[in-house]
Amino acid sequence: MQSVAERPLTGEMAEAAFFGLALSRRSIRRYxxxxxxxxxxxxxxEIAGRAPxxxxxxxxxxxxxxxxxxxxxxxxxxxxxxxxxLVRDGLPVETVEEMVARSRARIGGAPVVIIPCLTMEEMDVYPDAERQHCEWLMAAQSVALAVGNxxxxxxxxxxxxxxxCAPIFCPGVVRQALDLPAAWDPQGLITLGYPADNGRDRQRKPVEAVTVWR
Structure with missing residues (x-):
């Protein structure tokens, strides 16, 4: 028997609960x-793993x-x-050090850090590069859906x-620092904790600007 928490909400109750949750989520950088x-x-x-x-x-x-x-x-x-x-990009030393310090503080200041990784071990294999890239992209999209959950x-x-997104630029560094399996490809980093503030309500593009109807 399903617990009350696992029974699916239906109708207006489900709509209000989920829409309210999604609309109130903010990116939190201080914990x-x-x-x-x-x-x-x-x-x-476990809930992330319920993603398609x-x-x-x-x-x-x-x-x-x-x-x-x-x-x-x-x-x-x-x-x-x-x-x-950053040094290769030619930024001033002061700017480089400020950006690096901010990055390190952001990671170290979170009670928990989660690295979502992708593995191709169980994905299909194709003889041509184009379809194989599509298979990798499907896996990456799957991981992103799980992260959203x-x-x-x-x-x-x-x-x-x-x-x-920083681990995408240095997957080998992350893999080595955490002693991860070679088949695990870091796709990002999620900081997690109890929020110290409400975060910023950043402006979103209107639906009309990003949608076409046919």
């Missing part, structure tokens, strides 16, 4: 110094980082990779989160 129960994180990942995926292969993998020393090591490794890129679930549980 309270309050631990997050690992059981809750596990529940969020290509062929139902569920190509997502999750690395959860809550140990301060590991977070600091990850932030330092990513910070060095970020610094190298996780972040909405976190908001529903009273947690804040922020999606950071």
């Amino acid at each position: 309270l110094d309050r631990p997050v129960d690992p059981a809750l994180v596990t529940r969020l990942i 995926s290509a062929h139902n292969r569920q190509p997502w993998r999750w690395a959860v980082v809550s140990t301060p020393e590991v977070k600091a090591s990850l932030a330092a490794a990513m910070g060095e990779a970020f610094r190298r890129d 996780l972040m909405l679930a976190a908001h529903a549980a009273g947690l804040g989160s922020c999606w950071i």
Whole structure:
């Protein structure tokens, strides 16, 4: 028998609950110094796994980082990779150091960091590059859908989160810092914790500007 929490809401109650949740979610960059129960994180990942995926292969993998020393090591490794890129871009030293420090603080200041990864181990294999790229893209889209589920679930549980794309630029660095399997391809970074503020309500493009009807 399903628990009350797992029984699907229907009708106006479901619409009001979900629309209110989705419309009130914000990216949170500052967190309270309050631990997050690992059981809750596990529940969020379980809900993330209810997302649709290509062929139902569920190509997502999750690395959860809550140990301060590991977070600091990850932030330092990513910070060095970020610094190298910024220096190559020709930015002033002061600007580079400010940006690196801000990046490290953002990671280290979150009680929990989750690295969503992609694996192609169970995806289909094609002999041509074009279809193989499409298969990879389908896997990446599947991971992104799961991340959306996780972040909405976190908001529903009273947690804040922020999606950071930085690991895409240094997947090998992240994989090495966390000793991840070679087949796990980091796709981003989610900071997670109890929010210290409400976040910014950023302007969204109107539906009319991004939609066509045929």
